[in-house]
Amino acid sequence: MKENKKPTGIKKLWSASIYSAKGFKACYQSEYAFRLEVWLAVVLTPLGYWLGESPVEKVLLITPIFLVLIVEMLNSAIEAVVDRISLEQHELSGFAKDVASAAVSISLIIFIFTWIIILL
Numbered sequence: 001m002k003e004n005k006k007p008t009g010i011k012k013l014w015s016a017s018i019y020s021a022k023g024f025k026a027c028y029q030s031e032y033a034f035r036l037e038v039w040l041a042v043v044l045t046p047l048g049y050w051l052g053e054s055p056v057e058k059v060l061l062i063t064p065i066f067l068v069l070i071v072e073m074l075n076s077a078i079e080a081v082v083d084r085i086s087l088e089q090h091e092l093s094g095f096a097k098d099v100a101s102a103a104v105s106i107s108l109i110i111f112i113f114t115w116i117i118i119l120l
Contacts, residue, residue, distance in 0.1 A: 040065070067107050068108055
């Protein structure tokens, strides 16, 4: 029997990086909200670094920006899987999409509150 060889070490890391870049690109191309959040991150990340008075404040201002991006990508993935299963209306499909959307809203609230608390 012939074993199916999977990449290891640097090759595996390289492959994972390629898949991650493909996922980022796909989300950017297909999701308007994600594109908007990416551009906000491009602007707000250096601003958060500049406005933070200590290393801890810098991290606390920058981290929620990326939390929003992560949760938005997970939301998009959940929506894609639900739509892949069926485009037909179903209570559980609506539940999954609504909960994922609520997670995005919570991440945005965390971002806003963090910036308000630190900067005011």
